[in-house]
Amino acid sequence: MPTGAEATRGIGLVVAGYLVITLADAAVKWVLPEIGAAAAMICRGVIGGAVLLAITRGRGIFPRDRWLLTRRSLAHCCVSASWYWAWANGMPLGDSYAVACLTPLLMTLLAIPMLGETVGWRRMTSTAVGFCGVLVMLNPGGDLWRFETAVLLVATCIMAVTRIWTRVLSRTDTPAAIAFWLMAAHIPMGLALLPVFPPPQAGLPGAGIIAALLIFGAANAVAHLLFSRAFALAPVSVLAPYDYTPFLYGIGIGFAVWSEVPAWSTLAGATLVIAAGIYNLHRERVRRAAERA
Template sequence: MRGILFILLAYIVITGADATVKWVLPEVGVAMSMIARGVVGATAIILLTGGRGLRPVNMRLLALRGLLHCGVSATWYWSWGRGMALVDSYAIASAAPLLMTILAIPILGETVGWRRWTSTALGFVGVMVMLQPGGDLWRFETPFLLVAVVVMAVTRIWTRVLSATDGPAAIAFWLMVAHIPSGLLLLPAFPPATVTFGPGLVVALLFFGVANAIAHIFFARAFALAPVSALAPYEYSPLLLGGVLGFLIWAEVPAWTTLAGAVVVIIAGLYNLHRERVRRAAEQRNGLI
């Protein structure tokens, strides 16, 4: 239950960060957004932890995870910069839970009961309702985002693997650091539209970096506390948050298929939470006996 709480807090914070970077992308660009995320995020983690717990243990996996995650970040920023709605991109990302649940079996050796399989499959039905080929979500960016979702599912599982050797601060810190060289490499292809950043842009980038740092500490803590299959359905939660923020900031109105699918995946997530509570209660009773 604590793992679920941390994952929900992480998604609340990261959705705010995503809305912020989508707002500044027309002026800042993909590369500078990644550099700001890395510099500000890494600095924030150092200040929050006092520099403790940042020494890497599994540096090879930390580096590989960071590199792949940077590719995911760049793909998302590129799609938002091209005008994709926040909620539509989250709808595509909601294909990740099924992948996470499936991949956690061979990679982590996790067992998944039939009820959790059912809730995940129900969520996937909702995703299919949203991702109809030829529907409103199918744009030039969609196939690239689908590839990024597969990579994202792998990095989520590797977060669980890393939690056995590295603490949340180290996992989040080295991910932030990886964004700096990645952003610098992308700078020639994605230069900023403006050279002089005003106070508003600076404040937005500071918030963006700090929010990412906090969110990824929460992510790492969540995956250390709970199995991937229990946390996977909460990948759906940004759908609701992103839909609200997208409407309030950009007047984005999702298609009815997106809304219908979102209802299905939210129901699936709530059912999974109920089953997790029942399972934990049963374990406690058995422990007392």
């Protein structure tokens, strides 16, 4: 059972991690028209892996649960490719994060078969309300009524699985190993996707693009190191409410950089999803307290 100080540190780390990863996402969204999704994945793996090796000096990067770590890393690469492809096709940052708000609700459902957890009628009802929020966001003719949203919904399901696997891996592997092998997996996956997502522009990128890629790769390395450490310090029920902070960050950055303003249906639907997720977390804490009592 973590102490109050450990839980507080975990919250601080996860909040910082989400801010850093949002800045990294904004950087890659800016460079995607120049380099494409596959090259972005390769840069993330090379730069992020190098930064992690420099930070950790190679200590703690050797995995223990190799099979689960491999599955988690490759699955997360599929999530990255989906988001980069959607951004390259012009999907706003805030809209994509609105879809990602579904992740905690999916984790509630997936914890039943994957972790053997039980979910009562209250949490099942609030989860159903959250899925109604998704239907509001998918208002026919609205901003999210597009093919990219369907791809991101599938990617969000995969992301929920990787989050649960991260929780499991935190019991056996170090934050450095979890973060490093995730970065490393992006290199072969990016190379494999190069024929599918070739760079739109021929030749070497300019100095501004290279600077953005360096920020992107380094920020991803730092963010995932923070996430892994946070999950090792505090339980998911404490950290999960902060899953929604990227949505707020994304709206602000999207407006500041690209003048993106989410539609009313996106905001209304995301509000329902977030409210349902927070209620589920409340019920989870109540259930844990009853078990301890």
